Amino acid sequence: MxxxxxLVLMTTVVVAACVSFAARGAASSxxxxxTDLYSPSRLADGTPDFRGIWQARTTAYVNIEGHPAEKGxxxxxxxxxDPPEGKIPYLADALKQRAGNYENRTSADPASNxxxxxxxxxxxxxxxxxxxxxxxxxxxxYTDNHAYRIVLPSGIPHDDGIDFFxxxxxxxxxxNTLVIDVTDLGDQTWLxxxxxxxxxxxxxxxxxxxxxxxxxxxxxxxxxxxxxxxPWSVRLxxxxxxxxxxxIIEDECLEGADGLxxxxxxxxxxxxxxxxxxxELEAAQKNP
Amino acid sequence: xxKWPISSAVLAFVLFPIRxxxxxxxxxxxxxxxxAKAAGIPRLADGHPDLQGLWHNDSGYQAAMKNIRGAxxxxxxxxxxxxxxxxxxxxxxxxxxxxxxxRNLHDPYHDPEAHCHVPGVPREIEQPTSLFPxxxxxxxxxxxxxxxxxxxxxxxPEDGSSxxxHYWTWxxxxxxxxxxDTFVVDxxxxxxxTWLDMEANxxxxxxxxxxxxxxxxxxxIEYSATVExxxxxxxPWTLHLTLKRNPAKEQIxxxxxxxxERDVQHxxxxxxxxxxxxx
Numbered sequence: 001m002x003x004x005x006x007l008v009l010m011t012t013v014v015v016a017a018c019v020s021f022a023a024r025g026a027a028s029s030x031x032x033x034x035t036d037l038y039s040p041s042r043l044a045d046g047t048p049d050f051r052g053i054w055q056a057r058t059t060a061y062v063n064i065e066g067h068p069a070e071k072g073x074x075x076x077x078x079x080x081x082d083p084p085e086g087k088i089p090y091l092a093d094a095l096k097q098r099a100g101n102y103e104n105r106t107s108a109d110p111a112s113n114x115x116x117x118x119x120x121x122x123x124x125x126x127x128x129x130x131x132x133x134x135x136x137x138x139x140x141x142y143t144d145n146h147a148y149r150i151v152l153p154s155g156i157p158h159d160d161g162i163d164f165f166x167x168x169x170x171x172x173x174x175x176n177t178l179v180i181d182v183t184d185l186g187d188q189t190w191l192x193x194x195x196x197x198x199x200x201x202x203x204x205x206x207x208x209x210x211x212x213x214x215x216x217x218x219x220x221x222x223x224x225x226x227x228x229x230x231p232w233s234v235r236l237x238x239x240x241x242x243x244x245x246x247x248i249i250e251d252e253c254l255e256g257a258d259g260l261x262x263x264x265x266x267x268x269x270x271x272x273x274x275x276x277x278x279x280e281l282e283a284a285q286k287n288p
Numbered sequence: 289x290x291k292w293p294i295s296s297a298v299l300a301f302v303l304f305p306i307r308x309x310x311x312x313x314x315x316x317x318x319x320x321x322x323x324a325k326a327a328g329i330p331r332l333a334d335g336h337p338d339l340q341g342l343w344h345n346d347s348g349y350q351a352a353m354k355n356i357r358g359a360x361x362x363x364x365x366x367x368x369x370x371x372x373x374x375x376x377x378x379x380x381x382x383x384x385x386x387x388x389x390x391r392n393l394h395d396p397y398h399d400p401e402a403h404c405h406v407p408g409v410p411r412e413i414e415q416p417t418s419l420f421p422x423x424x425x426x427x428x429x430x431x432x433x434x435x436x437x438x439x440x441x442x443x444x445p446e447d448g449s450s451x452x453x454h455y456w457t458w459x460x461x462x463x464x465x466x467x468x469d470t471f472v473v474d475x476x477x478x479x480x481x482t483w484l485d486m487e488a489n490x491x492x493x494x495x496x497x498x499x500x501x502x503x504x505x506x507x508x509i510e511y512s513a514t515v516e517x518x519x520x521x522x523x524p525w526t527l528h529l530t531l532k533r534n535p536a537k538e539q540i541x542x543x544x545x546x547x548x549e550r551d552v553q554h555x556x557x558x559x560x561x562x563x564x565x566x567x
Contacts, residue, residue, distance in 0.1 A: 110547075113547075114546060134332075137340065139434060141432070141443065145439075145546075146440060148434055164542040164544060165547055168542075188547065247445070248443070250457040250459055252457070253546070268456075269456070272479045275493070275519065277383045277384055280387055280390075281387060284390050
Protein backbone atom coordinates (compact mmCIF):
# COMPACT_ATOMS: atom_id res chain seq x y z
CA MET A 1 0.00 0.00 0.00
CA UNK A 2 1.71 3.19 -1.12
CA UNK A 3 1.75 6.31 0.99
CA UNK A 4 0.08 8.16 -1.88
CA UNK A 5 -2.86 5.77 -1.94
CA UNK A 6 -3.21 6.02 1.82
CA LEU A 7 -3.41 9.79 1.59
CA VAL A 8 -5.95 9.71 -1.23
CA LEU A 9 -8.16 7.34 0.73
CA MET A 10 -7.82 9.44 3.83
CA THR A 11 -8.86 12.56 1.99
CA THR A 12 -11.82 10.96 0.30
CA VAL A 13 -13.28 9.00 3.18
CA VAL A 14 -12.33 10.86 6.31
CA VAL A 15 -13.66 14.39 6.32
CA ALA A 16 -11.58 17.24 7.54
CA ALA A 17 -11.53 20.09 10.01
CA CYS A 18 -12.61 20.31 13.60
CA VAL A 19 -13.61 23.94 14.01
CA SER A 20 -14.48 25.03 17.50
CA PHE A 21 -18.18 24.77 18.17
CA ALA A 22 -17.67 27.11 21.09
CA ALA A 23 -16.24 29.94 19.01
CA ARG A 24 -19.18 29.79 16.62
CA GLY A 25 -21.69 29.88 19.50
CA ALA A 26 -20.10 33.01 20.89
CA ALA A 27 -19.76 34.71 17.50
CA SER A 28 -23.43 34.33 16.61
CA SER A 29 -24.88 34.99 20.05
CA UNK A 30 -26.35 38.33 19.04
CA UNK A 31 -28.57 36.90 16.34
CA UNK A 32 -32.21 36.06 16.95
CA UNK A 33 -32.32 37.61 20.40
CA UNK A 34 -35.85 38.93 19.97
CA THR A 35 -37.19 35.37 19.86
CA ASP A 36 -35.34 34.24 22.98
CA LEU A 37 -37.95 34.47 25.70
CA TYR A 38 -35.95 32.39 28.15
CA SER A 39 -32.27 32.70 28.96
CA PRO A 40 -30.94 29.19 29.59
CA SER A 41 -28.06 28.26 31.85
CA ARG A 42 -24.81 28.06 29.94
CA LEU A 43 -21.63 26.08 29.60
CA ALA A 44 -18.31 27.72 30.43
CA ASP A 45 -17.99 29.03 26.86
CA GLY A 46 -21.41 30.71 26.95
CA THR A 47 -23.29 28.21 24.78
CA PRO A 48 -26.77 27.27 26.09
CA ASP A 49 -26.78 24.12 28.23
CA PHE A 50 -29.10 21.58 26.56
CA ARG A 51 -27.85 18.58 28.53
CA GLY A 52 -30.44 16.16 29.81
CA ILE A 53 -32.95 13.49 28.86
CA TRP A 54 -35.78 14.76 26.64
CA GLN A 55 -38.96 13.21 25.33
CA ALA A 56 -41.86 14.24 23.12
CA ARG A 57 -45.42 13.70 24.31
CA THR A 58 -47.14 13.71 20.96
CA THR A 59 -48.91 11.17 18.80
CA ALA A 60 -46.68 12.08 15.87
CA TYR A 61 -44.89 8.73 16.00
CA VAL A 62 -48.18 7.15 14.89
CA ASN A 63 -48.99 9.62 12.11
CA ILE A 64 -47.20 12.93 11.66
CA GLU A 65 -50.26 14.27 9.76
CA GLY A 66 -52.74 13.10 12.36
CA HIS A 67 -55.83 10.97 11.71
CA PRO A 68 -58.86 9.49 13.46
CA ALA A 69 -58.41 6.25 15.34
CA GLU A 70 -58.94 3.03 13.45
CA LYS A 71 -58.23 -0.61 13.98
CA GLY A 72 -54.63 -1.12 15.04
CA UNK A 73 -53.80 2.58 14.93
CA UNK A 74 -54.45 5.13 17.68
CA UNK A 75 -55.82 8.58 16.90
CA UNK A 76 -53.13 11.15 16.18
CA UNK A 77 -52.89 14.91 15.98
CA UNK A 78 -50.85 16.61 13.26
CA UNK A 79 -47.61 18.32 14.31
CA UNK A 80 -47.32 19.99 10.89
CA UNK A 81 -47.53 23.78 11.21
CA ASP A 82 -46.67 24.68 7.63
CA PRO A 83 -48.71 24.30 5.48
CA PRO A 84 -51.45 25.38 7.92
CA GLU A 85 -53.83 22.55 6.93
CA GLY A 86 -51.38 20.16 8.62
CA LYS A 87 -50.79 17.90 5.61
CA ILE A 88 -47.52 17.07 3.86
CA PRO A 89 -47.48 18.72 0.39
CA TYR A 90 -46.77 15.49 -1.50
CA LEU A 91 -46.29 15.39 -5.26
CA ALA A 92 -49.11 13.39 -6.90
CA ASP A 93 -47.06 10.22 -7.48
CA ALA A 94 -45.61 10.40 -4.00
CA LEU A 95 -49.09 10.47 -2.54
CA LYS A 96 -49.79 7.13 -4.25
CA GLN A 97 -46.58 5.72 -2.80
CA ARG A 98 -47.63 6.93 0.67
CA ALA A 99 -51.02 5.19 0.25
CA GLY A 100 -49.19 1.96 -0.57
CA ASN A 101 -46.90 2.38 2.41
CA TYR A 102 -49.95 2.85 4.62
CA GLU A 103 -51.59 -0.33 3.31
CA ASN A 104 -48.45 -2.37 4.02
CA ARG A 105 -47.34 -0.45 7.07
CA THR A 106 -47.18 -3.39 9.47
CA SER A 107 -44.45 -5.13 7.50
CA ALA A 108 -43.08 -2.26 5.39
CA ASP A 109 -42.25 0.18 8.18
CA PRO A 110 -38.44 0.03 8.49
CA ALA A 111 -38.82 0.52 12.24
CA SER A 112 -40.62 -2.83 12.46
CA ASN A 113 -37.27 -4.41 11.57
CA UNK A 114 -35.48 -2.36 14.22
CA UNK A 115 -33.80 -0.07 11.72
CA UNK A 116 -32.61 3.26 13.12
CA UNK A 117 -35.41 5.80 12.90
CA UNK A 118 -33.77 8.61 10.91
CA UNK A 119 -34.42 12.34 11.23
CA UNK A 120 -36.81 13.83 12.26
CA UNK A 121 -38.65 10.63 13.32
CA UNK A 122 -36.16 9.83 16.10
CA UNK A 123 -37.13 13.05 17.88
CA UNK A 124 -40.80 12.17 18.45
CA UNK A 125 -40.56 8.45 19.11
CA UNK A 126 -42.24 7.33 22.34
CA UNK A 127 -38.78 6.72 23.85
CA UNK A 128 -36.53 9.49 25.22
CA UNK A 129 -33.18 10.75 24.00
CA UNK A 130 -30.27 12.35 25.81
CA UNK A 131 -28.34 15.44 24.76
CA UNK A 132 -24.68 15.07 25.64
CA UNK A 133 -22.72 18.31 25.59
CA UNK A 134 -19.41 19.79 26.64
CA UNK A 135 -17.49 22.83 25.50
CA UNK A 136 -16.94 22.24 21.78
CA UNK A 137 -18.98 19.02 21.59
CA UNK A 138 -22.64 18.05 21.20
CA UNK A 139 -24.19 14.66 20.54
CA UNK A 140 -27.75 13.35 20.64
CA UNK A 141 -28.10 9.79 21.94
CA TYR A 142 -31.46 8.12 21.28
CA THR A 143 -32.84 5.25 23.31
CA ASP A 144 -34.26 3.68 20.16
CA ASN A 145 -31.71 1.24 18.72
CA HIS A 146 -28.94 3.18 20.53
CA ALA A 147 -28.76 5.48 17.50
CA TYR A 148 -26.69 8.59 17.99
CA ARG A 149 -25.78 11.74 16.10
CA ILE A 150 -22.59 13.72 16.64
CA VAL A 151 -23.38 17.32 15.73
CA LEU A 152 -20.23 18.75 14.18
CA PRO A 153 -19.83 22.51 13.69
CA SER A 154 -21.40 24.05 10.58
CA GLY A 155 -17.97 25.06 9.26
CA ILE A 156 -17.21 21.44 8.40
CA PRO A 157 -18.75 20.49 5.04
CA HIS A 158 -21.22 17.60 4.91
CA ASP A 159 -19.83 14.23 3.87
CA ASP A 160 -20.31 13.73 0.16
CA GLY A 161 -21.63 10.69 -1.68
CA ILE A 162 -22.60 8.60 1.33
CA ASP A 163 -25.86 8.08 3.22
CA PHE A 164 -26.39 7.30 6.87
CA PHE A 165 -29.56 6.15 8.60
CA UNK A 166 -29.27 9.06 11.04
CA UNK A 167 -27.89 11.46 8.41
CA UNK A 168 -24.97 13.81 8.70
CA UNK A 169 -25.48 16.68 11.17
CA UNK A 170 -23.86 20.12 11.28
CA UNK A 171 -24.91 22.62 13.94
CA UNK A 172 -24.53 26.24 14.90
CA UNK A 173 -26.14 28.63 17.39
CA UNK A 174 -28.51 31.42 16.39
CA UNK A 175 -28.90 33.23 19.68
CA ASN A 176 -30.08 30.56 22.10
CA THR A 177 -31.36 28.30 19.33
CA LEU A 178 -29.38 25.28 18.17
CA VAL A 179 -29.79 24.97 14.40
CA ILE A 180 -28.82 21.62 12.87
CA ASP A 181 -28.54 21.05 9.14
CA VAL A 182 -29.05 17.37 8.28
CA THR A 183 -28.23 15.79 4.91
CA ASP A 184 -26.98 12.40 3.67
CA LEU A 185 -30.20 10.74 4.82
CA GLY A 186 -31.14 7.57 2.97
CA ASP A 187 -34.48 6.53 1.49
CA GLN A 188 -34.96 3.59 3.88
CA THR A 189 -36.44 5.53 6.77
CA TRP A 190 -40.00 6.74 7.25
CA LEU A 191 -41.42 9.75 9.08
CA UNK A 192 -43.89 7.79 11.20
CA UNK A 193 -45.68 4.44 11.47
CA UNK A 194 -48.34 5.47 8.89
CA UNK A 195 -46.15 5.37 5.80
CA UNK A 196 -45.27 9.04 5.46
CA UNK A 197 -41.89 9.03 3.77
CA UNK A 198 -39.11 10.84 1.95
CA UNK A 199 -36.42 10.09 -0.64
CA UNK A 200 -32.65 10.16 -0.24
CA UNK A 201 -32.82 13.81 -1.33
CA UNK A 202 -34.31 14.81 2.02
CA UNK A 203 -32.75 17.85 3.63
CA UNK A 204 -33.81 18.70 7.18
CA UNK A 205 -33.14 21.88 9.14
CA UNK A 206 -33.86 21.45 12.85
CA UNK A 207 -34.19 24.18 15.45
CA UNK A 208 -33.98 23.42 19.19
CA UNK A 209 -34.90 26.25 21.60
CA UNK A 210 -35.30 26.08 25.40
CA UNK A 211 -38.57 27.74 26.48
CA UNK A 212 -37.88 27.13 30.18
CA UNK A 213 -35.60 24.94 32.28
CA UNK A 214 -37.52 21.77 31.44
CA UNK A 215 -39.25 22.51 28.12
CA UNK A 216 -37.71 22.64 24.68
CA UNK A 217 -39.30 23.69 21.39
CA UNK A 218 -38.40 21.53 18.41
CA UNK A 219 -38.97 22.73 14.87
CA UNK A 220 -37.93 21.00 11.67
CA UNK A 221 -38.30 21.95 8.02
CA UNK A 222 -38.24 19.17 5.43
CA UNK A 223 -37.23 19.75 1.83
CA UNK A 224 -37.24 16.95 -0.75
CA UNK A 225 -37.95 17.86 -4.39
CA UNK A 226 -38.42 14.17 -5.30
CA UNK A 227 -41.38 13.75 -2.95
CA UNK A 228 -42.72 17.13 -1.78
CA UNK A 229 -44.09 20.05 -3.85
CA UNK A 230 -42.62 22.54 -1.38
CA PRO A 231 -40.80 22.54 1.97
CA TRP A 232 -42.94 21.89 5.04
CA SER A 233 -42.43 22.20 8.79
CA VAL A 234 -43.32 20.54 12.09
CA ARG A 235 -43.26 21.92 15.60
CA LEU A 236 -43.54 20.10 18.91
CA UNK A 237 -42.47 20.35 22.53
CA UNK A 238 -39.91 18.18 24.29
CA UNK A 239 -40.01 17.65 28.04
CA UNK A 240 -37.12 16.99 30.41
CA UNK A 241 -37.04 13.78 32.43
CA UNK A 242 -36.67 15.30 35.89
CA UNK A 243 -36.46 12.07 37.88
CA UNK A 244 -33.24 12.03 39.93
CA UNK A 245 -30.73 9.60 38.43
CA UNK A 246 -32.82 9.08 35.28
CA UNK A 247 -30.94 7.25 32.54
CA ILE A 248 -31.76 6.08 29.05
CA ILE A 249 -31.77 2.30 28.86
CA GLU A 250 -30.10 -0.12 26.47
CA ASP A 251 -32.38 -0.95 23.55
CA GLU A 252 -31.23 -3.95 21.51
CA CYS A 253 -33.26 -5.96 19.04
CA LEU A 254 -33.14 -9.73 18.78
CA GLU A 255 -34.13 -11.87 15.82
CA GLY A 256 -37.01 -14.11 16.77
CA ALA A 257 -37.87 -17.58 15.53
CA ASP A 258 -40.23 -15.84 13.07
CA GLY A 259 -37.22 -14.18 11.41
CA LEU A 260 -38.37 -10.73 12.56
CA UNK A 261 -36.46 -8.46 14.86
CA UNK A 262 -37.98 -7.51 18.18
CA UNK A 263 -36.93 -4.96 20.75
CA UNK A 264 -36.14 -6.86 23.93
CA UNK A 265 -36.51 -5.24 27.29
CA UNK A 266 -33.46 -5.06 29.57
CA UNK A 267 -35.96 -5.47 32.41
CA UNK A 268 -37.14 -8.86 31.11
CA UNK A 269 -35.57 -11.60 33.23
CA UNK A 270 -36.64 -14.14 30.62
CA UNK A 271 -34.31 -12.52 28.07
CA UNK A 272 -31.28 -13.31 30.22
CA UNK A 273 -29.44 -16.50 29.32
CA UNK A 274 -28.65 -18.55 32.39
CA UNK A 275 -26.05 -20.97 31.11
CA UNK A 276 -25.99 -24.65 31.93
CA UNK A 277 -22.68 -25.69 30.37
CA UNK A 278 -23.01 -29.33 31.29
CA UNK A 279 -26.36 -29.55 29.53
CA GLU A 280 -25.04 -27.58 26.55
CA LEU A 281 -22.17 -30.03 26.06
CA GLU A 282 -24.40 -33.08 26.49
CA ALA A 283 -26.80 -31.72 23.90
CA ALA A 284 -23.89 -31.01 21.59
CA GLN A 285 -22.64 -34.60 21.90
CA LYS A 286 -26.08 -36.03 21.16
CA ASN A 287 -26.47 -33.81 18.12
CA PRO A 288 -22.95 -33.29 16.79
CA UNK B 289 -7.36 -17.60 12.65
CA UNK B 290 -9.93 -18.59 10.22
CA LYS B 291 -13.34 -17.12 10.52
CA TRP B 292 -13.14 -13.63 9.14
CA PRO B 293 -16.33 -13.50 7.13
CA ILE B 294 -15.82 -12.48 3.54
CA SER B 295 -17.59 -9.16 3.62
CA SER B 296 -15.89 -8.11 6.82
CA ALA B 297 -12.57 -8.96 5.28
CA VAL B 298 -13.43 -6.88 2.25
CA LEU B 299 -14.59 -4.04 4.45
CA ALA B 300 -11.39 -4.28 6.43
CA PHE B 301 -9.38 -4.20 3.24
CA VAL B 302 -11.14 -1.04 2.12
CA LEU B 303 -10.98 0.72 5.46
CA PHE B 304 -7.61 -0.40 6.67
CA PRO B 305 -5.52 2.16 4.77
CA ILE B 306 -7.50 4.95 6.41
CA ARG B 307 -6.32 3.97 9.82
CA UNK B 308 -2.86 2.95 8.65
CA UNK B 309 -1.67 6.51 8.95
CA UNK B 310 -2.66 6.69 12.57
CA UNK B 311 0.53 5.24 13.96
CA UNK B 312 2.60 7.71 12.00
CA UNK B 313 0.83 10.76 13.36
CA UNK B 314 0.17 9.75 16.96
CA UNK B 315 2.10 11.42 19.74
CA UNK B 316 4.88 10.23 21.96
CA UNK B 317 5.25 6.76 23.40
CA UNK B 318 2.82 5.90 26.18
CA UNK B 319 5.66 4.55 28.28
CA UNK B 320 7.55 7.85 28.23
CA UNK B 321 6.06 8.95 31.50
CA UNK B 322 3.29 8.05 33.89
CA UNK B 323 3.43 11.36 35.71
CA ALA B 324 0.28 12.93 34.33
CA LYS B 325 0.98 16.45 35.53
CA ALA B 326 4.51 16.41 34.13
CA ALA B 327 3.21 15.15 30.82
CA GLY B 328 0.99 18.20 30.54
CA ILE B 329 -2.21 16.31 29.84
CA PRO B 330 -5.34 18.40 29.17
CA ARG B 331 -7.74 18.91 32.07
CA LEU B 332 -11.34 20.01 32.49
CA ALA B 333 -12.33 22.86 34.80
CA ASP B 334 -13.08 20.29 37.53
CA GLY B 335 -9.40 19.27 37.51
CA HIS B 336 -9.92 15.78 36.08
CA PRO B 337 -7.99 14.71 33.01
CA ASP B 338 -9.82 15.68 29.81
CA LEU B 339 -10.25 12.36 28.02
CA GLN B 340 -12.21 13.86 25.14
CA GLY B 341 -11.40 13.09 21.55
CA LEU B 342 -11.22 10.16 19.13
CA TRP B 343 -9.35 7.06 20.32
CA HIS B 344 -8.42 3.66 18.92
CA ASN B 345 -6.88 0.45 20.19
CA ASP B 346 -3.22 0.99 19.34
CA SER B 347 -2.12 -2.36 20.78
CA GLY B 348 -4.35 -4.06 18.22
CA TYR B 349 -3.01 -1.77 15.54
CA GLN B 350 0.63 -2.53 16.38
CA ALA B 351 -0.11 -6.25 16.39
CA ALA B 352 -1.75 -5.84 13.00
CA MET B 353 1.27 -4.03 11.58
CA LYS B 354 3.61 -6.73 12.84
CA ASN B 355 1.43 -9.42 11.40
CA ILE B 356 0.67 -7.82 8.08
CA ARG B 357 4.32 -7.53 7.05
CA GLY B 358 5.16 -10.46 4.85
CA ALA B 359 1.62 -11.77 4.94
CA UNK B 360 0.46 -13.49 1.79
CA UNK B 361 -3.22 -13.42 2.66
CA UNK B 362 -4.44 -10.05 3.89
CA UNK B 363 -7.72 -11.36 5.28
CA UNK B 364 -5.93 -14.01 7.34
CA UNK B 365 -3.34 -11.49 8.45
CA UNK B 366 -6.04 -9.10 9.57
CA UNK B 367 -7.70 -11.76 11.63
CA UNK B 368 -4.59 -13.12 13.24
CA UNK B 369 -3.59 -10.24 15.50
CA UNK B 370 -6.78 -10.67 17.39
CA UNK B 371 -6.07 -11.14 21.06
CA UNK B 372 -3.46 -8.42 21.56
CA UNK B 373 -3.47 -7.43 25.21
CA UNK B 374 -5.28 -10.55 26.44
CA UNK B 375 -3.42 -12.70 29.02
CA UNK B 376 -3.70 -15.87 26.92
CA UNK B 377 -4.64 -18.55 27.59
CA UNK B 378 -7.61 -17.28 29.59
CA UNK B 379 -8.07 -19.21 32.87
CA UNK B 380 -11.20 -21.14 31.93
CA UNK B 381 -12.96 -23.58 34.18
CA UNK B 382 -12.59 -26.98 32.44
CA UNK B 383 -16.24 -27.20 31.40
CA UNK B 384 -16.32 -23.61 30.13
CA UNK B 385 -13.24 -24.29 28.03
CA UNK B 386 -14.98 -27.26 26.43
CA UNK B 387 -17.98 -25.06 25.66
CA UNK B 388 -15.70 -22.42 24.15
CA UNK B 389 -13.93 -25.02 21.99
CA UNK B 390 -17.22 -26.50 20.84
CA ARG B 391 -18.71 -23.13 19.93
CA ASN B 392 -15.52 -22.09 18.18
CA LEU B 393 -15.54 -25.22 16.04
CA HIS B 394 -19.26 -25.50 15.34
CA ASP B 395 -21.04 -22.26 16.13
CA PRO B 396 -19.17 -19.18 14.95
CA TYR B 397 -22.57 -18.20 13.53
CA HIS B 398 -23.64 -17.39 17.06
CA ASP B 399 -21.05 -14.67 17.57
CA PRO B 400 -23.33 -11.80 18.68
CA GLU B 401 -21.29 -9.32 16.64
CA ALA B 402 -22.16 -11.26 13.50
CA HIS B 403 -25.77 -10.38 14.29
CA CYS B 404 -24.91 -6.71 14.74
CA HIS B 405 -25.34 -6.75 18.50
CA VAL B 406 -23.26 -4.34 20.52
CA PRO B 407 -19.93 -5.98 21.45
CA GLY B 408 -20.10 -5.66 25.23
CA VAL B 409 -17.23 -4.84 27.55
CA PRO B 410 -14.25 -4.99 26.98
CA ARG B 411 -14.72 -6.18 23.37
CA GLU B 412 -15.98 -2.78 22.20
CA ILE B 413 -12.69 -1.15 23.30
CA GLU B 414 -10.56 -4.02 21.99
CA GLN B 415 -12.00 -3.92 18.40
CA PRO B 416 -9.19 -5.94 16.90
CA THR B 417 -8.29 -4.18 13.69
CA SER B 418 -8.46 -0.73 15.29
CA LEU B 419 -10.55 0.16 12.28
CA PHE B 420 -13.29 1.53 14.43
CA PRO B 421 -12.42 4.36 16.82
CA UNK B 422 -14.60 5.74 19.58
CA UNK B 423 -15.20 9.29 20.71
CA UNK B 424 -15.26 10.47 24.32
CA UNK B 425 -17.42 13.43 25.35
CA UNK B 426 -16.98 14.35 29.00
CA UNK B 427 -18.40 16.84 31.48
CA UNK B 428 -18.34 17.04 35.26
CA UNK B 429 -21.17 14.49 35.55
CA UNK B 430 -20.65 11.89 32.83
CA UNK B 431 -18.08 10.31 30.58
CA UNK B 432 -19.77 9.30 27.33
CA UNK B 433 -18.26 6.73 24.97
CA UNK B 434 -19.60 6.85 21.40
CA UNK B 435 -18.33 3.85 19.46
CA UNK B 436 -18.22 3.89 15.68
CA UNK B 437 -18.81 0.14 15.55
CA UNK B 438 -22.57 -0.66 15.61
CA UNK B 439 -23.25 2.85 16.99
CA UNK B 440 -22.72 1.46 20.45
CA UNK B 441 -23.01 4.03 23.27
CA UNK B 442 -22.13 4.02 26.97
CA UNK B 443 -23.10 6.98 29.14
CA UNK B 444 -21.11 6.55 32.37
CA PRO B 445 -22.34 8.63 35.34
CA GLU B 446 -19.95 9.75 38.10
CA ASP B 447 -22.65 10.45 40.67
CA GLY B 448 -21.74 7.69 43.13
CA SER B 449 -24.88 5.74 42.26
CA SER B 450 -24.95 1.96 42.32
CA UNK B 451 -25.99 -0.59 39.68
CA UNK B 452 -29.73 -1.08 39.27
CA UNK B 453 -31.49 -4.32 40.08
CA HIS B 454 -33.54 -6.32 37.57
CA TYR B 455 -31.71 -4.86 34.57
CA TRP B 456 -29.71 -7.01 32.12
CA THR B 457 -27.89 -5.86 28.98
CA TRP B 458 -25.22 -6.66 26.35
CA UNK B 459 -23.09 -3.66 27.41
CA UNK B 460 -23.81 -3.92 31.11
CA UNK B 461 -24.46 -1.00 33.43
CA UNK B 462 -21.50 1.34 33.94
CA UNK B 463 -20.80 3.52 36.99
CA UNK B 464 -17.62 5.59 37.09
CA UNK B 465 -15.47 7.42 39.62
CA UNK B 466 -12.04 9.01 39.71
CA UNK B 467 -9.10 7.56 41.64
CA UNK B 468 -6.61 10.40 41.31
CA ASP B 469 -6.16 10.85 37.57
CA THR B 470 -7.56 7.43 36.68
CA PHE B 471 -11.18 7.05 35.60
CA VAL B 472 -12.43 3.77 37.08
CA VAL B 473 -15.62 2.17 35.73
CA ASP B 474 -17.48 -0.67 37.40
CA UNK B 475 -19.55 -2.64 34.86
CA UNK B 476 -22.18 -5.22 35.80
CA UNK B 477 -25.75 -6.23 34.81
CA UNK B 478 -24.82 -8.37 31.81
CA UNK B 479 -27.34 -10.60 30.04
CA UNK B 480 -25.21 -13.68 29.33
CA UNK B 481 -25.10 -13.16 25.55
CA THR B 482 -21.67 -11.59 25.06
CA TRP B 483 -18.60 -13.08 23.41
CA LEU B 484 -15.11 -11.65 23.85
CA ASP B 485 -13.97 -12.25 20.27
CA MET B 486 -14.64 -14.22 17.09
CA GLU B 487 -12.89 -17.28 18.54
CA ALA B 488 -15.83 -17.92 20.87
CA ASN B 489 -14.03 -16.76 23.98
CA UNK B 490 -16.95 -15.72 26.11
CA UNK B 491 -18.37 -14.43 29.35
CA UNK B 492 -21.79 -15.06 30.80
CA UNK B 493 -24.42 -13.33 32.91
CA UNK B 494 -22.11 -13.32 35.94
CA UNK B 495 -19.47 -11.14 34.26
CA UNK B 496 -18.16 -8.21 36.27
CA UNK B 497 -15.61 -5.78 34.82
CA UNK B 498 -13.52 -3.02 36.36
CA UNK B 499 -12.07 -0.73 33.72
CA UNK B 500 -9.31 1.82 34.30
CA UNK B 501 -8.60 4.71 31.93
CA UNK B 502 -5.33 6.58 32.67
CA UNK B 503 -4.17 9.31 30.32
CA UNK B 504 -0.38 9.08 30.28
CA UNK B 505 0.29 11.79 27.71
CA UNK B 506 -1.98 14.03 25.62
CA UNK B 507 -2.24 11.34 22.94
CA UNK B 508 -2.30 8.10 24.93
CA ILE B 509 -4.58 6.39 27.44
CA GLU B 510 -3.47 3.25 29.25
CA TYR B 511 -6.57 1.04 29.43
CA SER B 512 -7.11 -2.04 31.52
CA ALA B 513 -10.14 -4.21 32.10
CA THR B 514 -10.19 -6.75 34.90
CA VAL B 515 -12.79 -9.37 34.08
CA GLU B 516 -14.20 -11.77 36.63
CA UNK B 517 -16.84 -14.37 36.00
CA UNK B 518 -16.88 -17.20 38.53
CA UNK B 519 -18.97 -19.51 36.32
CA UNK B 520 -16.53 -19.22 33.38
CA UNK B 521 -13.05 -18.52 34.80
CA UNK B 522 -11.04 -19.86 37.70
CA UNK B 523 -9.81 -16.36 38.61
CA PRO B 524 -10.05 -12.74 37.43
CA TRP B 525 -7.79 -11.73 34.54
CA THR B 526 -6.81 -8.38 33.10
CA LEU B 527 -6.70 -7.05 29.55
CA HIS B 528 -4.15 -4.27 28.95
CA LEU B 529 -4.34 -1.97 25.93
CA THR B 530 -2.84 1.34 24.89
CA LEU B 531 -5.37 3.66 23.31
CA LYS B 532 -3.96 6.31 20.98
CA ARG B 533 -5.58 9.53 19.87
CA ASN B 534 -6.71 9.67 16.24
CA PRO B 535 -5.50 12.60 14.12
CA ALA B 536 -7.49 15.77 14.78
CA LYS B 537 -9.01 15.77 11.29
CA GLU B 538 -10.74 12.43 11.74
CA GLN B 539 -14.35 12.00 12.77
CA ILE B 540 -16.71 9.15 13.53
CA UNK B 541 -18.17 7.68 10.34
CA UNK B 542 -21.58 6.24 11.19
CA UNK B 543 -21.63 2.45 11.07
CA UNK B 544 -25.09 1.20 10.19
CA UNK B 545 -24.84 -2.56 10.77
CA UNK B 546 -28.17 -4.22 11.27
CA UNK B 547 -29.92 -2.34 8.46
CA UNK B 548 -29.77 -4.51 5.36
CA GLU B 549 -27.20 -6.75 7.01
CA ARG B 550 -25.95 -9.69 4.90
CA ASP B 551 -22.70 -10.63 6.63
CA VAL B 552 -24.15 -13.38 8.77
CA GLN B 553 -24.73 -15.42 5.60
CA HIS B 554 -20.97 -15.93 5.44
CA UNK B 555 -20.88 -17.73 8.74
CA UNK B 556 -21.50 -21.45 8.91
CA UNK B 557 -24.27 -22.51 11.20
CA UNK B 558 -23.97 -25.62 13.30
CA UNK B 559 -26.19 -28.35 11.81
CA UNK B 560 -27.34 -29.28 15.27
CA UNK B 561 -28.61 -25.82 15.98
CA UNK B 562 -30.62 -25.03 12.87
CA UNK B 563 -33.79 -23.23 13.77
CA UNK B 564 -32.32 -22.00 17.01
CA UNK B 565 -31.07 -18.67 15.86
CA UNK B 566 -29.38 -17.24 18.87
CA UNK B 567 -28.99 -19.53 21.79
